[in-house]
Amino acid sequence: xxxxxxxxxxxxxxxxxxxxxxxxxxxxxxxxxxxxxVTILDLYSKERxxxxxxxxxxxxxxxxxRLDEILQVTDRLTNRVYISDRC
Numbered sequence: 001x002x003x004x005x006x007x008x009x010x011x012x013x014x015x016x017x018x019x020x021x022x023x024x025x026x027x028x029x030x031x032x033x034x035x036x037x038v039t040i041l042d043l044y045s046k047e048r049x050x051x052x053x054x055x056x057x058x059x060x061x062x063x064x065x066r067l068d069e070i071l072q073v074t075d076r077l078t079n080r081v082y083i084s085d086r087c
Contacts (some may be wrong), residue, residue: 004048004049004050004066004068005068006050006068007050007067007068007070007084007085008084008085010082010085011067011070011073011082011084011085012043012050012067014073014075014082015040015043015052015067015070015073016043018040018073018075019040019041019042019043019052022039022040023039023040023075023076023077024037024038024039024057024076024077025037025038025039025040025073025074025075025076026038026072026073026074026076027054027065027070027072027073028070028071028072028073029065029069029070029071030069030070030071031069035074036056036063037056037057037058037076038054038055038056038057038063039054039055039057040052040053040054041053041054041055041062043067049066049067049068050066050067050068051064051065051066051067052064052065052067068084070084071083071084072084
């Protein structure tokens with residue numbers, strides 16, 4: 001796996017607020033040419049990397065993603081788009 005590149009604090013704040021409010025968001029991930037509609041369940045750090053766990057809205061599957069894989073977050077309630085930038 002590639003070295004972890006920390007995401008910006010502002011994007012982390014968006015992800016954290018979405019987790020607390022259980023808002024459905026759309027994620028665009030590196031290497032995937034489609035959006036994933038998820039509800040973020042938790043954010044955590046492990047071995048100097050940051051992750052989130054989320055529930056896929058369409059399948060109900062729980063997934064774990066490394067935060068630096070996220071290219072874009074869209075709040076499905078407000079349609080605000082947040083682009084990933086690095087620290």
